[in-house]
Amino acid sequence: MQAPRRATVRGPTFIRTLARLTIADVPPPARSLSDQLSQWVDWTHAVALSTALDGRPPAALLDDRILRSAEDDECARVRASLASAIVADRAFAAATPRGPGPASAASADVDETLDFPFYRQRYLALQQTMEAGVGRLRERLRAMLTHGTPGMVRLAAVDAVMERALGRRERALLSAAPTLLGQHFERLREAALVAADAQATADAQLAPSTAWLETFRKDMREVLLAELDVRLQPAQGLLAALRTHAKNSHA
Template sequence: MLQAPQRTALSGPALIRLLARLADVDVPESRQSLSDRLSQWLGWTDAIALSSVLNGNPPAGSAGTREFGSAEESEYVRARSSLAKTITGDSVFAADRRRGPARASAHASLQSAPAEPAADYAVFRQRYLSIQQSMEMAIGNLRGRLRGMLATRTPGMARLAVVDAVMERALSERERNLLAAIPALLAGHFERLRAAEQAALVAAEASDQATDDTGSNIAGNAAALAPGAWLNVFRKDMQSVLLAELDIRLQPVEGLLAALRAS
């Protein structure tokens, strides 16, 4: 009842596949190559800067630099773990465990239970944006440090560091705008889950009323439903989206780490 309908399998990053499922939309596969899409995203000044780096003489590496080792690997692991714990341990996304098992009488449980405050999506949206800012800052700082280390290696690695800096500068605003649109997509999922539960409760109460009118003692259908369960489903889904977004944001860092291991 509370699960989003299954869609045709979509290739690509987990974040895209997850958003397509939760937004309840079919997303056609892009027919553009990565190079074609990047050519649309890069402005002419970015293209000139990138061309200068790729076609010019590579920067000279520095001699006597500290070797890449476990310290940098550990820093990456700590940063990733810290951000993941921020997402999974956030109180806004914590499941409400106060809901007990279904009670025997559907009407008694639904009528006597105190009314819960209406869930406000604005709270979830603000927390999502706040965690996005934390990810952007922490990952940006780590990316810069790794890029600085890469710049002290061979001329080829120094060139790669400059290319990464140019690409970050060119794409950061577009990335920020695209990722900032995710909360709006999740707002629709929030409302659909809430509406689905409300419809199910109304249908169950109607079924129970019909059963009562016949004098049957069969346990009510509404008693089997836990009002508000949809919100825990949404919390879990929002956490999953944030974790998938974290994977996307860390890809440039993982690329720099791979280059450092090979240098």
């Protein structure tokens, strides 16, 4: 008998990567995005959103110097900086399993990397770094939009409201990522233990393999970089609005 095939998961790379690392099927959403947003945005944010959409902001002249600054690969610079922070994090530093002999500070560090709480703490720390960096970028881009047309000013106001309205929900949803990675970590470790028992050797001094740990680190790094891309999507939308205005104004 053939095992039933898992349903294809659609969406951003972040979602597809997490789905690939889990053993459970991910059901398709029962409601549309607009229906879900209606449940996530409370009445106070709904009022603020309505005000931002219905307002008549005054027209302003977009300073070319500000526009050039926006188009000067600011979004790419922030992404590169945050991606470097992820890749260079100590969670992905190579470690050698401790061999026989007295314990040391280095061996204690190695022991720490063999348990998931270490990686969970690093993931949460990197999430905070991403949230802060992307938040500053969105504020910068919104400030640029306020120097543009009434539509651009309105877009900046809407983005600010949506960031406040969905921030808590976003953090709650993204907090599931380290939990899913923890399950992936345990499955890889258990599989490695089973394989080691099956291939047991008389050489007691043989260093244990950490191939499973390197696989987990690679997967965790991939998930973090994919999450970064998801977090940057609102900022990329704001930047696209600025570039569209620049293109139209010079046409």
